[in-house]
Amino acid sequence: MYHIHGPWRCEEQRAEDDLKSMRAAGIAAEMASKTEGHRQAALDAMKRIGEQLQAPAAINHSVRAEETPTQAFLRASERDLKVEDIVVMARSTHSSTYYKSSSIGSVDADEPWQIDSDEDHDVINPAHDKPTFGLNRDTVRRLSTFKGFSAEGLIECKKLSQSFVLKRASVEQIQQLLQIMPAGCDAVLDIDTELLKTNKDNYIMLVDYRRRIYDFVSCVQIPRGKKQVVLKVIDDIWAKEVAAGEKFFECIANRKIRSNEFKGLTSGDLFIVAVKSTLRIAAVCEIAAPPSTEIEDDRVLRSRLLPELHKKLNEYLEGAISFDLLWFRKAHHPSRTIGARELINRIEADMPRQWQSIVHISGDNVHARLLALVKDWPCHHK
Numbered sequence: 356m357y358h359i360h361g362p363w364r365c366e367e368q369r370a371e372d373d374l375k376s377m378r379a380a381g382i383a384a385e386m387a388s389k390t391e392g393h394r395q396a397a398l399d400a401m402k403r404i405g406e407q408l409q410a411p412a413a414i415n416h417s418v419r420a421e422e423t424p425t426q427a428f429l430r431a432s433e434r435d436l437k438v439e440d441i442v443v444m445a446r447s448t449h450s451s452t453y454y455k456s457s458s459i460g461s462v463d464a465d466e467p468w469q470i471d472s473d474e475d476h477d478v479i480n481p482a483h484d485k486p487t488f489g490l491n492r493d494t495v496r497r498l499s500t501f502k503g504f505s506a507e508g509l510i511e512c513k514k515l516s517q518s519f520v521l522k523r524a525s526v527e528q529i530q531q532l533l534q535i536m537p538a539g540c541d542a543v544l545d546i547d548t549e550l551l552k553t554n555k556d557n558y559i560m561l562v563d564y565r566r567r568i569y570d571f572v573s574c575v576q577i578p579r580g581k582k583q584v585v586l587k588v589i590d591d592i593w594a595k596e597v598a599a600g601e602k603f604f605e606c607i608a609n610r611k612i613r614s615n616e617f618k619g620l621t622s623g624d625l626f627i628v629a630v631k632s633t634l635r636i637a638a639v640c641e642i643a644a645p646p647s648t649e650i651e652d653d654r655v656l657r658s659r660l661l662p663e664l665h666k667k668l669n670e671y672l673e674g675a676i677s678f679d680l681l682w683f684r685k686a687h688h689p690s691r692t693i694g695a696r697e698l699i700n701r702i703e704a705d706m707p708r709q710w711q712s713i714v715h716i717s718g719d720n721v722h723a724r725l726l727a728l729v730k731d732w733p734c735h736h737k
Contacts, residue, residue, distance in 0.1 A: 489566035490544075490574075499574040503537035503715030505583065505619035511535055512572040520569075524561040526551050532568050538616045538713035544571055583620065584716040584725055586627040586695065586707070592667060594630045594637035598688040600735030601661060603640075605683075608675035609649065616713045617646035617681050625725055626683065627698070627716070634695040634710065639729045643684035643737065649677040656680070684737055687729040701728060 490498070504512070512535055519528045529551060533541055541548050544567045554560055587605065589597075596602035605626065607614050620626075626640040653672055657665055672678060699706055702725050704718035 488563055490570040495570060495574045498543070498571055499576065500717075501543070501571075501575050502581070502583070502717040502721075503540070503619075504575060505621065508535065508537070508619035509572065509575060512568075516565075516569045516572050519565065524558065524565045526555050526561065529561065529564050529568065532565075534613070534615045535618060536568070536572075537619060537715045539707070539709060539711070539715060540568075540571070542709050544568065582722040583624040584627065584702075584704070584721050585620065585624065586629055586710075586714040586716055587712070588629045588631050588634065588695075588710050589637075590631050592664075594628050596660075596664065597628050597640065597683075597686055598637040600686055602659070603643075603683040603686065603735075603737045604656070604659060604680060606656060606678045606680045608672055609677045609679065610675050613649065613677070614679065615648075617648075617679050620681065621645045622684075625722060626681070627695070627725075629695045629710070636689055636693050636695060636698050638686045638688045639725065639732070640683040640687070641685040643682040647680045647682075650680055651677050653678070682737075686735045687732040688735070689729075689732055698728075 512532065515532060515535065519532075522528070529546070533546070533548070540546075544564075546564050546567065550560065551564070589605070593602060597605075605628075607616050620642055622642055622644050624642045626642055628637045628640060629635065630637050653668065656668060656678075660668060695710070696706065699716065702716075702718070702721050704716045704721045704724075707714045707716070
């Protein structure tokens with residue numbers, strides 16, 4: 356219970372009520388750009404908000420302090436705030452103080468005040484004309500059993516996603532998150548990577564995509580040391596070498612950016628090699644060790660390949676700044692022709708929605724079922 360004595364205490368109580376009112380109304384904050392013009396605009400916005408909040412609750416006192424807490428706050432802000440510390444405020448419930456999402460974001464960048472009405476927005480395009488934020492309950496429930504993450508990889512994704520919460524959503528954030536997530540997660544979350552490249556200014560889309568990732572990594576449970584099964588479709592010539600026991604590795608060239616497709620794989624995981632032209636299974640390999648990343652010397656690959664394949668290796672690595680490398684311990688190859696879809700059905704796994712990059716095979720006990728399936732296949736040892 357408050358015991359207010361004198362005008363100052365009354366003003367103090369009113370300032371606290373104003374602060375609660377601001378929070379309840381959905382006041383959002385964001386770091387402003389480092390320019391003097393934005394600094395002054397931020398201070399003006401803060402003044403207007405203070406005046407609007409004070410006007411309805413004005414109390415006539417016979418004796419008032421010369422300066423109210425709100426005025427003192429504004430004066431201190433003008434004197435002490437640095438350009439990089441300016442906080443821009445916008446109120447959602449009053450159209451007169453509404454800020455378009457192209458000029459300001461919220462603390463979480465996922466607040467509903469950003470979508471006030473259609474006429475207030477000029478950033479929505481036909482591909483994203485009905486903005487929503489994040490995943491619905493049914494999707495969260497379905498994806499909570501996703502098995503593609505390693506424990507370390509999931510923890511890293513959670514930390515990075517949480518670090519972006521207080522920042523304005525951007526293409527770079529989404530790309531960073533997708534790079535450390537298992538390959539194919541963009542398709543799982545229905546994130547259009549091409550749209551990201553061509554619609555960088557579509558803030559509604561960026562908020563939506565980042566929230567989908569946040570909801571996804573938040574709902575997935577950290578795996579308890581379960582082994583993974585992945586599949587990669589590779590060119591016929593390389594798939595043939597793996598099946599013949601002449602190639603006990605897989606590498607991925609890093610060109611403009613690091614691909615990071617082997618992230619989370621480790622010793623004992625199973626790597627299914629499928630032929631690019633037919634989706635026929637060439638081999639099921641057991642991974643020998645965690646991947647080696649950003650290697651620049653290709654002699655380590657040449658020493659493990661037949662001389663006639665060196666030219667093909669040069670063609671593949673041409674223009675790459677480095678490559679990531681994954682070693683195999685064993686390579687089981689089927690004694691009869693079996694397609695990728697048939698193999699997935701036989702181990703009772705979830706059928707992948709796409710076959711690009713590294714495809715994480717999910718389902719109950721798929722690692723044990725695949726081991727049981729290939730135990731009688733011919734096997735090459737490194």
